[in-house]
Amino acid sequence: MGVPLGRDLSLTVAGRAGTRSVQLSCSPVFGTHPRAADACAALYPAQGDPARVSPTWMGCARVYDPTTASATGTWDGQYIQYRRTFSNACDMHAATGAVFDF
Numbered sequence: 001m002g003v004p005l006g007r008d009l010s011l012t013v014a015g016r017a018g019t020r021s022v023q024l025s026c027s028p029v030f031g032t033h034p035r036a037a038d039a040c041a042a043l044y045p046a047q048g049d050p051a052r053v054s055p056t057w058m059g060c061a062r063v064y065d066p067t068t069a070s071a072t073g074t075w076d077g078q079y080i081q082y083r084r085t086f087s088n089a090c091d092m093h094a095a096t097g098a099v100f101d102f
Helices: 036-042 089-100
Strands: 007-015 018-026 030-031 067-075 078-086
Touching: 007 030, 007 036, 007 089, 018 036, 030 036, 067 089, 078 089
Parallel strands: none
Antiparallel strands: 007 018, 007 067, 018 030, 067 078
């Protein structure tokens, strides 16, 4: 049996209120992410790629408050690099679920 490959990401959210960063590991679930289990649950079917997380419907206000989410790390041996600027934090949460909810 081979050595299990890691599922480890560094996540950052930057906006007008400042920049926040956390570490997330999903095999086993741990790190500084306050909703690590929920974030991992969103990332498992997306193979660790926040761009592939299934979006959820949220009634977001049309307020322009740019929020940039980024992720770097590895997932099952694949390098993950993600960066996207959303019109506001609500749109980010609708698109990425708990991944950037910190």
